[in-house]
Amino acid sequence: MYISHVSLTDFRSYAQADVELGPGTNVLVGPNGVGKTNIVEAIGYLATLSSHRVTNDAPLLRFGTDRALVRARVQRAKLVTSLEVEITAGKANRARINRANPVRARDILGIVRTVLFAPEDLALVKGDPSNRRRFLDDLLVILRPGEAATRGDYERVLKQRNALLKSARNGGKLSTAHESTLDVWDTHLARAGARVLRGRLEVLRLLSPYLGAAYASLADANKEAHAYYQATISPDFESEAAENKALDTEEVSRIAPAALLHAGTAEIEDMFLEALLNTREKELERGITLVGPHRDDVLLTLGTAPAKGYASHGETWSLALALRLAAYKVMGEDDPRPGAGPILILDDVFAELDATRRTRLATIVAGADQVIVTAAVASDVPAELGGTFLKVSPGAVKS
Amino acid sequence: MYEGAVQELIDELGRLPGIGPKSAQRIAFHILEADPQDMVRLAQAISVVKERVKYCTICFNVSESETCTLCRDERRSDEIICVVEESKDVVAIERSRAFSGRYHVLGGAINPINGIGPEQLHVRELIARLGDERITEIILATDPNLEGEATATYLVRTLRPLGIKISRLASGLPVGGDLEYADEVTLARAIEGRRNTAPSAPAAPLVRTPLPATEPTSSS
Ligand SMILES: Nc1ncnc2c1ncn2[C@@H]1O[C@H](COP(=O)(O)OP(=O)(O)O)[C@@H](O)[C@H]1O
Ligand SMILES: [Mg+2]
Ligand SMILES: [Zn+2]
Numbered sequence: 060m061y062i063s064h065v066s067l068t069d070f071r072s073y074a075q076a077d078v079e080l081g082p083g084t085n086v087l088v089g090p091n092g093v094g095k096t097n098i099v100e101a102i103g104y105l106a107t108l109s110s111h112r113v114t115n116d117a118p119l120l121r122f123g124t125d126r127a128l129v130r131a132r133v134q135r136a137k138l139v140t141s142l143e144v145e146i147t148a149g150k151a152n153r154a155r156i157n158r159a160n161p162v163r164a165r166d167i168l169g170i171v172r173t174v175l176f177a178p179e180d181l182a183l184v185k186g187d188p189s190n191r192r193r194f195l196d197d198l199l200v201i202l203r204p205g206e207a208a209t210r211g212d213y214e215r216v217l218k219q220r221n222a223l224l225k226s227a228r229n230g231g232k233l234s235t236a237h238e239s240t241l242d243v244w245d246t247h248l249a250r251a252g253a254r255v256l257r258g259r260l261e262v263l264r265l266l267s268p269y270l271g272a273a274y275a276s277l278a279d280a281n282k283e284a285h286a287y288y289q290a291t292i293s294p295d296f297e298s299e300a301a302e303n304k305a306l307d308t309e310e311v312s313r314i315a316p317a318a319l320l321h322a323g324t325a326e327i328e329d330m331f332l333e334a335l336l337n338t339r340e341k342e343l344e345r346g347i348t349l350v351g352p353h354r355d356d357v358l359l360t361l362g363t364a365p366a367k368g369y370a371s372h373g374e375t376w377s378l379a380l381a382l383r384l385a386a387y388k389v390m391g392e393d394d395p396r397p398g399a400g401p402i403l404i405l406d407d408v409f410a411e412l413d414a415t416r417r418t419r420l421a422t423i424v425a426g427a428d429q430v431i432v433t434a435a436v437a438s439d440v441p442a443e444l445g446g447t448f449l450k451v452s453p454g455a456v457k458s
Numbered sequence: 459m460y461e462g463a464v465q466e467l468i469d470e471l472g473r474l475p476g477i478g479p480k481s482a483q484r485i486a487f488h489i490l491e492a493d494p495q496d497m498v499r500l501a502q503a504i505s506v507v508k509e510r511v512k513y514c515t516i517c518f519n520v521s522e523s524e525t526c527t528l529c530r531d532e533r534r535s536d537e538i539i540c541v542v543e544e545s546k547d548v549v550a551i552e553r554s555r556a557f558s559g560r561y562h563v564l565g566g567a568i569n570p571i572n573g574i575g576p577e578q579l580h581v582r583e584l585i586a587r588l589g590d591e592r593i594t595e596i597i598l599a600t601d602p603n604l605e606g607e608a609t610a611t612y613l614v615r616t617l618r619p620l621g622i623k624i625s626r627l628a629s630g631l632p633v634g635g636d637l638e639y640a641d642e643v644t645l646a647r648a649i650e651g652r653r654n655t656a657p658s659a660p661a662a663p664l665v666r667t668p669l670p671a672t673e674p675t676s677s678s
Contacts, residue, residue, distance in 0.1 A: 215604050223570035240568055240575055243612045247604070 060135040060172065060399055061429035062102060068128035069121040070146075071097035078456045080431065082134075084424075084446025087433045093451050095433040099175065099404045101129045102431065105142055106173040106402075107197070108152070108164055116146050125149075133171055136398035142167055169204060172394075172401035174387040176408060180379040184366050188356035195259040195357065198266075198386050202393050206258050213251040213352065220244040221347050228346040241339075248351065249331035253324045255352040256290065256331075260320055263288050263357065265392075269385035274361075277377040277384075277419055282362035284378055287315030289358050291350040292327075292334035305363040314358060376411055384423060400428040408432070409439040417441040464490070516587070518563040518580045520545045528552075528561060535559045540597040541584065541613065543567050543606065546638045547599065556646040557597075562587065567605040568612055576612060584613075588620055595623040597649070601637050602627070 061082040067073045072094045087095045096112070100119075103111050110119060120127045125148040133140045143155040144164055152164035182190045200207050223244055227237045263286060274284035290296065295313050306314075322330070334350045335342075342349050359366040359378060366378055390401045403424055409417050409432070421443040424430050434440050437448060449458050459465055464486060472482035489497055513519070514526035521527070528534065528548070538559030542548055548561050564579040587593070598613055600606035614624055627648045640648070 212604070219570050219604065219608070223575075226570060226573065237575065239615065240570070240608075240612055243568070243608050243615065244570075246611055247608055 060133060060402060062131050062133055062171070062402060064130075064132040065098065065102060066128075066130040067098070067101055068130075069124040070101050070119060070127040070129055071121060073097065073454060074121060076454065076456060078449065079458065080429070080449075081447055082429055084430045084432065084444050086437070086440050086444070086446055086448045087431065087451050087456070088437050088440075088448055089435070089451030091435050093453055095451050096177070096406055098451070098456065099177075099406050099431055099433060102131070102171075102402070103173050103175045103404060104129055104146075105131055105144060105167070106171040108144070108168065111175050111177055111179060116152070117148060119146055120148055131171070134398075135170075136396055140170055142170060169201075172201065172390055173404055174383055174390065174401050175404040175406065176380055176383040177404075177406040178411075180383060181375055183379045183382050184359055184370065184375045188354075191357040191359075192259075192352070192355060194382065194386075195262045196255075198389065199258045199262045201390060202262070202265075203258070206254075209251070209254045209258060213248075213255050216244065216247045216251050217348055217351070217353060220248055224342055224348065225346040227343055245332060245335045248348070249328045249335065252292075252331050252351045253327040256292075256319075256327050256355075257324045259352065259355075260288055260322075262389075264320065265389045266382075266385045269388040270381055273381035273384040273388070273423065274378060276423055277381055277416055278374065279415065280374075282374075284366075284381060285311075285360045286382075287311060287358040287360070288319065289315055289356045290319055290352075291354045292331045293319055294330075294334070296334075296350070306358075306360055306365060307363060311358075311360070373413075377416070380408065380420070387427075398428060402429045402431065403427045404431045406433050407435075409434055409441070410436075414441075418443055513563075517561045518565060518583070519548050519561055533558070536590070536592045538595045538597060539584075539587065539593055540599050542599045542637070543601055543609070544638075547601075550638045550640065551599065551645060551649070554645040554649065556649040559597075564600070564609065567600055567609040569605045576616075579609075581613070581616070585616070585620075588617070588622060593622065595625065598624065598626045599637065599649075603636075606637075 062080050065078045065080065067076045067078075069075075076094075076098070078098060087098060089095055100110055100112060104119070110116070113119070127146040128143060129146070130141070130143045133142060141157050143158075144167065145153045145161075147153075153161040154164045154167045155161050156167060156170070183194055196210055220241075223237065223241060227241070267286060270286055271284055275281075278284075293316050295316065319327070319330070331351070338349050361370055361374055361378065364370070366375065370378060387401055387403055394400075405420075405424070408420070412420060417439075418441050421441045424444075430444075430446070432440060432444070432446075447458060449456050460468065467489065468479075468482045468486045471477055471485050472479055474482075477485070489500075510522055511520050512522075512524075514521040514524075514529055516525050516529045519526045519528060535558055538557075539562050540551060540557055540559055541562045541564060542551065543564050543566055545563055548563060551557050551561075562580070562584050564581065564584075566574055566579055568574060568576065568579070588596075596613075596617060598610040600609045610626055614626075617624055637645075
């Protein structure tokens with residue numbers, strides 16, 4: 060798919076901007092701070108209803124305004140759809156599809172699909188586990204919108220269970236009534252949690268082959284990139300597991316047991332219940348739930364070393380980019396119809412890569428329906444990428 | 459802030475469920491301007507309800523006497539007890555006319571965040587009622603939200619050893635909703651199609667999902 064036209068009203072630095080884009084590669088060029096990322100952020104917003112830079116919408120509204128509009132024309136196979144999202148301060152956002160009556164903003168999810176890579180994504184490798192959990196959870200919802208409520212269901216059970224653990228702790232010893240309701244919350248936590256886990260494992264299974272391939276084609280050293288799911292409910296889980304040792308096959312299979320990968324929801328549920336029983340004493344001491352998908356991580360490795368804490372800056376960069384490229388491949392495989400592939404957005408990437416990697420990345424993304432690239436200087440963008448260059452100056456974009 | 463009595467009234471109204479500060483103020487001024495006799499009637503209705511209406515000593519439904527009309531009604535079956543969270547759920551199920559057994563009102567649902575466990579509900583009294591050997595079945599009609607489901611799970615675990623048939627309302631009820639807002643037809647169906655409480659089915663495997671269809675405006 061591709062976006063042929065984006066129009067921003069009171070979004071970030073733009074009072075009004077209209078950008079014409081074409082299929083294939085589009086390069087937004089302009090000095091730092093001019094407003095390039097603001098444009099791709101708006102496109103990403105149409106796909107996910109959230110910004111890749113901030114967690115709430117307020118910074119998206121141009122200073123002094125309380126309503127922003129993002130409009131776009133999307134071409135998907137032979138189908139043209141016009142979209143409009145209204146971002147309002149302190150109110151529910153609304154959307155319109157093909158100028159029809161406004162609908163809830165989330166009704167447009169799935170129409171535009173984007174994969175956005177930005178410098179912030181280094182956190183996928185270097186940041187805390189929540190970054191990696193969110194990466195899997197977000198991709199799951201894109202592939203399977205019916206799972207959108209799964210994570211929220213789990214969080215609600217978790218809150219209730221934590222409240223019970225806390226009150227049991229404050230009340231001193233565990234009364235029998237407490238104990239019997241804790242069993243009840245365990246059942247519900249395990250059931251909701253097994254769904255979250257099953258979804259994440261499935262997404263990781265789909266990503267894995269593409270992650271290895273993408274990393275191999277970006278980096279020159281012959282280290283293999285792998286991603287393993289570290290489930291806190293797995294019997295051998297130890298939080299210090301990945302620290303300061305080389306990860307041989309044995310070590311890895313202990314940290315991320317293959318049994319979990321192929322387990323069905325019912326089996327995961329049983330494992331979960333078992334883990335809850337084993338940690339109950341500790342949980343009652345601490346007053347919080349210590350095992351479950353809310354505390355899991357994805358172990359990223361390069362060769363035999365964990366990426367976090369060991370990878371060089373360049374390796375970190377390539378691995379984060381490889382994760383996004385893998386997501387792009389998985390989404391493409393999910394809907395393989397011609398002209399339905401996701402839009403690939405590369406924000407400020409090329410400046411960070413050396414000439415060889417620039418060329419490699421250009422080759423990798425060449426087949427995408429649409430690639431939107433931002434760069435401060437045109438010479439950072441390799442000639443192989445081709446495409447149309449658009450000059451971004453304060454408040455305007457021109458080809 | 460208003461002076462004395464007016465502000466006090468606004469504060470009191472604001473404590474009622476579903477009434478925010480704006481509505482409280484609007485209602486307070488409505489009361490100020492309304493016909494005094496009407497307002498005296500309202501005040502009386504409130505104090506009478508607090509004086510006269512109690513909870514049925516058998517089922518804990520609201521009642522004007524020791525036991526409620528439903529518990530005293532001899533045409534109703536003593537074999538089935540329908541367990542609900544609140545009195546308003548009894549009214550909702552009665553509206554459906556799909557059920558002619560007895561009720562048991564728990565007085566809420568298990569909710570650790572609000573400090574509510576089984577001890578705060580009429581669970582012990584329910585177990586005591588099951589000593590009556592005429593009772594053969596229990597329908598769990600708690601709300602189809604997390605707290606209602608957890609309460610049902612708890613009751614299943616607690617009551618199962620007693621060897622009584624336990625069923626749960628069939629879904630069809632809006633998930634995450636309140637039982638009282640379900641319409642009669644939905645509720646009647648849910649009662650007819652009540653299911654045995656068995657472990658939930660495993661989730662479907664990840665499948666490909668097509669893009670949502672949208673109307674084309676033009677083609678190229
Ligand atoms: N809500 C806003 N209102 C007005 N200006 C904003 C807003 N948010 C960001 N900006 C401005 O946008 C500029 C950053 O734009 P950005 O797209 O990140 O630049 P770049 O071209 O380097 O990617 C900054 O000058 C910033 O002050
Ligand atoms: Mg930028
Ligand atoms: Zn009664």
